[in-house]
Amino acid sequence: MPATIRDVARASGVHISTVSRTFSAPHLVNPETRVRVLACAEDLGYRPNRAARALITGRTHNIGLIIADIANPFFPPLIKAAEGQARHRDYHVFVADTNEDPAAEEELVHALAKQVDGVLLCSPRMSNALIEQVSREVPVVVINRQVTGLPCVVMDVGQGARAAIDHLLGLGHRRLALLGGPRGSWTNQQMRRAAGAAARTGGAELTVLGPNPPTETGGSALAEQVRRSGVTAVLAYNDLMAIGLIEGLDHLGVRVPQDVSVIGVDDIALSRLTRPKLTTVATPTAAAGRTAVDMLLQHDSEPRPRGGGRAAAVGDRRTTAQVLLQTELVIRDSTGPAPGRSRPGSVPDGPGPHRLADPGGPTVTTGGVVAS
Numbered sequence: 001m002p003a004t005i006r007d008v009a010r011a012s013g014v015h016i017s018t019v020s021r022t023f024s025a026p027h028l029v030n031p032e033t034r035v036r037v038l039a040c041a042e043d044l045g046y047r048p049n050r051a052a053r054a055l056i057t058g059r060t061h062n063i064g065l066i067i068a069d070i071a072n073p074f075f076p077p078l079i080k081a082a083e084g085q086a087r088h089r090d091y092h093v094f095v096a097d098t099n100e101d102p103a104a105e106e107e108l109v110h111a112l113a114k115q116v117d118g119v120l121l122c123s124p125r126m127s128n129a130l131i132e133q134v135s136r137e138v139p140v141v142v143i144n145r146q147v148t149g150l151p152c153v154v155m156d157v158g159q160g161a162r163a164a165i166d167h168l169l170g171l172g173h174r175r176l177a178l179l180g181g182p183r184g185s186w187t188n189q190q191m192r193r194a195a196g197a198a199a200r201t202g203g204a205e206l207t208v209l210g211p212n213p214p215t216e217t218g219g220s221a222l223a224e225q226v227r228r229s230g231v232t233a234v235l236a237y238n239d240l241m242a243i244g245l246i247e248g249l250d251h252l253g254v255r256v257p258q259d260v261s262v263i264g265v266d267d268i269a270l271s272r273l274t275r276p277k278l279t280t281v282a283t284p285t286a287a288a289g290r291t292a293v294d295m296l297l298q299h300d301s302e303p304r305p306r307g308g309g310r311a312a313a314v315g316d317r318r319t320t321a322q323v324l325l326q327t328e329l330v331i332r333d334s335t336g337p338a339p340g341r342s343r344p345g346s347v348p349d350g351p352g353p354h355r356l357a358d359p360g361g362p363t364v365t366t367g368g369v370v371a372s
Contacts, residue, residue: 003044012040023048063093063296064112064119064138066105070097072214073268074238074285078122078143081289089297091117100182100214102126106134113138118296120289121145125184141296143288145186152322153292157187157265158194160281160327164235164263165198165206167279167329172341173204173233173261179222179245180210181237188237191265195235207231216244223248232260232338239264239271239280246274246334257336267330276333284325291323 009016014033022029022037029037040046063086067075083093094116098105102125109119118139124131128147134140135150142152168176178195181188192208199206207229212218219241226234226245236242242264246256256262256276264271267282 003041003046005046005048007044008037008041008046011044012037060115060117061091062116063091063293064096064108064116065093066096066098066108066112066119066121066124068098068100068123068125069214070095072238072240073270074266074283075122078285078289081286082120082293085290085293086297089293091293091297098125100125102130102184106130109134109138109140120292120296122292123185123187125182127184139296141292143292146322149320151295151320153288153295153325154322155187155283155285155288155325156327157281157283158190160265160283160329161191161194161235162198163327163329164265164279164281165195165202165204167331167335168233168235168261168263169198169202169204171233171261171335172338174202174338175205175207175229175231175233177207177209177226177229177231177234179219179226179234179236179241180208180212181214181241183211185211185214185237191235191237210237212237212241214238214241216240216247219244219246220248223252223254226260227252227254233262233335234260235263235265237265239266239268239278242278242280242334243270243274246276246278256334259339261335261338263335272332274334279332279335280330282328282330284327287325291325295321295323 005016005019009019012019014037018029018033019037019041022034026034063082065079065082067079069075079093079095086093094112096108096112098108105121105124105126109121112119116138118141120141120143121131122143124142124145126134131140131142131147132150140150142150144153144155146152146154165176176199178192180192188211196206209222209225212222214237219236221244223245227249234242234245236245242262246262249256249260254260262278264278264280265283266285267280271278271280
C-alpha cells in the first residue's frame with residue numbers, strides 16, 4: 001500500500017500540516033525539519049498528490065509552452081531546455097503547437113489558463129494588445145518578442161542580422177536580398193530593420209522578398225525570384241528557408257556560394273549537414289527556454305487562489321524584466337566573395353574552431369563571429 005502523508009508525519013515526528021508545507025511551501029518550514037521530512041518521505045517512497053496540493057496552494061505545478069510550429073527544428077532545443085529546467089523546479093510542461101495561427105494561439109491560452117500556473121508564449125503571432133489581454137487571465141512570459149510591461153526573453157536577431165550583412169559587405173557584395181518570414185513575426189521586423197540599416201551604411205542595395213512561410217518549401221519557392229533579381233547574396237529569415245533556397249538555386253544551375261552567397265538564422269543541426277554547410281546566425285534557443293522558465297517561476301512561491309483574475313492578483317509580484325540574449329554569426333561554406341572578387345584574407349578558408357551548441361546564457365552571452 002502506498003505511503004500516505006500521515007505515514008510521513010508519524011515517521012518524522014511532525015504534524016501533517018508541516019509535511020504538506022514541506023512540499024507546497026518549503027520556505028515556510030525550518031530547514032532541519034524540512035530535511036528530516038524529505039528524508040522520511042524518500043525512505044517511505046511517499047509522493048505528494050499533486051491534485052490535492054493544488055487545492056491547498058492554488059498552484060498546479062504545470063506550465064504551458066505554446067510554440068508556433070513544432071515541426072520547425074528551431075523549437076525542440078528550446079522545448080527540451082524548458083522542460084529540463086521546469087523538472088528541476090518540480091514543474092511539468094504542457095507543449096502546444098499553433099501551426100503559425102494567431103487564432104489558435106489565443107484559444108490555446110484560454111484552454112490552458114485554468115490548468116497551468118503560467119504560460120510561455122514562444123514566437124507568438126498574436127498582436128501585442130491581445131497578448132497583454134490574455135496575460136490578465138494567466139501569468140505570461142514571452143519568448144522571441146518584446147511586449148511592453150510583460151516579462152520577455154529576446155534573442156538579439158537584430159545584432160545577428162547586422163553581423164550577417166557586414167560579413168557579406170566584407171566579401172564585396174553590394175546587391176543583397178532579405179527573405180522575410182511570416183507576417184506578424186516580431187523577429188522578421190527586427191531583422192528587416194537591422195539589415196536595412198546595415199546595408200545603407202555599407203552603401204549596398206537590399207531587396208526584401210516577403211512575407212513568406214518560414215519553411216524549406218518557402219525558401220525553395222523563392223529561388224527563381226532570387227535568380228531574376230540579380231542579387232549576389234541573401235540573408236534568409238531562418239535556416240529552413242536558407243536550405244530550401246539553396247536547393248532551389250541548385251535546380252536552376254545557380255551555384256552557392258560562387259554565384260550567390262546564402263546566410264540563414266538559428267543554426268539548427270541540419271545547417272551543419274547541408275552541402276555547402278550553411279553560414280548562419282546562431283540563436284541561444286536552449287538558454288532562452290531555461291531563462292523563460294526561471295522568469296515565470298521567479299515570484300511563484302506563495303499560495304494564491306484559483307479561478308479568474310489570477311494574473312492580476314499576483315501582478316505586483318511578477319517580474320517585467322526583459323532579458324536580451326546575444327546571437328553569433330557562424331561562418332561556414334555557403335558564403336564567399338561576390339562574383340568577380342577574390343577572397344579577402346580576413347575570411348577563414350578552412351575549418352576553424354567550433355562554436356558551442358548553445359551560444360547564449362541566462363545572463364551574459366558572447367556575440368561575435370566564429371568559423372565552423
